[in-house]
Structure formats: structure tokens, C-alpha cells
Amino acid sequence: MDLYEEAVATEYMTLIQALKCLPGVMPNKSKEIMSPDYSGVEYSRYKIGKTELTEADYNELWIEIPSPYGKTIRTSPQGARILLKLYYNGDLILKKGEKISKETGLQEYIEKGKYFAQKAEQLRRDDEHRAYLLENPEKIKESDFSYGLLDKLFWKKFGAIRGAESLVLDGIEVTKYVSVYKSNSGKSQDSEVVFSWVDSNGEKQVLKKASSFKENRRNDPDRDWGLPD
Structure with missing residues (x-):
């Protein structure tokens, strides 16, 4: 993630917010099993439940953003897509008696991936233009x-x-x-x-x-x- 992507990432949905969009999921418990301290790293692959992710996938799912209170864990639209996969694979922790639902509240956020990419690119162009003006x-x-x-x-x-x-x-x-x-x-x-x-x-x-x-x-x-x- 470069400087401009990091700037845009502060607007990403928090992981807890994303988990709350999944019917029946226990957000805090599910977040806990995604923590790098919980899952660990093996040959640059992360395993959550039965699903093995690449390091790139995990870095979209679990994005640490510094905050005045320590750090906030956010997830990108691509990370939300991966989260949906974990949900349908039965890898997240559900509340007692709850079942996986076909309908979730994540699709609209997942579709914002292009918007965030364009915003990061605009920040890059603005920065390059500003640097040019400082020299000229x-x-x-x-x-x-x-x-x-x-x-x-x-x-x-x-x-x-x-x-x-x-x-x-x-x-x-x-x-x-x-x-x-x-x-x-x-x-x-x-x-x-x-x-x-x-x-x-x-x-x-x-x-x-x-x-x-x-x-x-x-x-x-x-x-x-x-x-x-």
C-alpha cells in the first residue's frame, strides 16, 4: 500500500462494521480469529477457519490505521469480498442458532473499490502537480x-x-x-x-x-x- 492508498484507507469501513453487515455473525469473536496474533503466518499464507489466504488477501482484509487511541482495523472493498468468502465458507463465528444468509449488507461497499482506486490516483496526480508548481x-x-x-x-x-x-x-x-x-x-x-x-x-x-x-x-x-x- 503506497502513501496515497494509505490516505484513502482512512475512509475504509472498519472490520467490525463490515462484520456487522453479515447476518448472524459475532463481530468481536470473528475479528479475534482474524488477528495476526491468533492466526499466525505460515509460508506467507494466512489461514482463517478452513480457508487459506495469500498475504496480499490478508493485507486487504486486515488494515491497521493509526488513531489517537492506538490503531483501528479497517478492511478495503476487496477485503470485504474476502470476508464474504469466509462467511459463506463457514469460517466466521456465528451466534447460537443462527445460520448463514444469502443476503448481506456488504455488496454496496464491495462495489466502491473503483471509487477508492480513483480517489487514490487523484491524490497522486494532485501531489505531482503540486510538486511541479513548487519547482515552477x-x-x-x-x-x-x-x-x-x-x-x-x-x-x-x-x-x-x-x-x-x-x-x-x-x-x-x-x-x-x-x-x-x-x-x-x-x-x-x-x-x-x-x-x-x-x-x-x-x-x-x-x-x-x-x-x-x-x-x-x-x-x-x-x-x-x-x-x-
Whole structure:
């Protein structure tokens, strides 16, 4: 999975969500038997129940995505197709008295495989175009203006700045303003970054990244008393 596929994978259905689309299945118990810690690896093949999968198949079924709480296990549309195979093969754990059903809620998600592939390819093309513009700023058009592009362009031209710097792009003067704010302890800092310009229609445009510390006591003259220097 490349960088662009990884970005798209954050939108995949979680494995638990996919398992809940299969009638009669116990989602948590079935997920448990798919874990690499449970199934193990033998000659680059994974066995779940009676079904043996290739490593490529397993990597579509079990995709680990980092999250603030550790990691989330997601499955791609192709992984959902494999999950359906496991279900029909009787490899998943069913609730007592339940039987395998022909009708499931996974088909619509399985059919989204092409959509995700196209989205990953679009991200790749956008990234290549952005890299080209950074090397050829004279080719930048007003329609290309975005926070990411402008930020990288100003970094390349000026490095780290405080205060304001300007560039003329597509005949438009774009100004970057950087204001630095400190945490209440004074040990950390974070910048507010604002790009502004007047567009070709005469309207002011602003792109902004807020500072996580701007609203702290230290940055308010009326409330900053008693804090360490």
C-alpha cells in the first residue's frame, strides 16, 4: 500500500462494521480469529477457519490505521469480498442458532473499490502537480492557491519567518503572516499562520491555520499575571 492508498484507507469501513453487515455473525469473536496474533503466518499464507489466504488477501482484509487511541482495523472493498468468502465458507463465528444468509449488507461497499482506486490516483496526480508548481512557481494560477501549496512555497523561498512576507503569484500579491504564541508554561509555542490576498474579482481571500495556544492566559494581557517568565 503506497502513501496515497494509505490516505484513502482512512475512509475504509472498519472490520467490525463490515462484520456487522453479515447476518448472524459475532463481530468481536470473528475479528479475534482474524488477528495476526491468533492466526499466525505460515509460508506467507494466512489461514482463517478452513480457508487459506495469500498475504496480499490478508493485507486487504486486515488494515491497521493509526488513531489517537492506538490503531483501528479497517478492511478495503476487496477485503470485504474476502470476508464474504469466509462467511459463506463457514469460517466466521456465528451466534447460537443462527445460520448463514444469502443476503448481506456488504455488496454496496464491495462495489466502491473503483471509487477508492480513483480517489487514490487523484491524490497522486494532485501531489505531482503540486510538486511541479513548487519547482515552477511562475506556472501557479489563482485557482491553484491552497494553504498547503502556499505554505510550502513560502517555506522554500523564505524559510521560517515571523511577521510578514509577500510573493506575487499569477499577478496577485499574496502575504503570509506568522504570529507565535506560547503555552502558559512558556515551554512550548505554536504559530498562527495566515495567507491573504485580493483575488481577481477584487474580493479579499484568507487561508488560516490557528494556533493552539492563542487563547491561553499567557497571550492575553488581562489574564497573564502570575505566569513564569
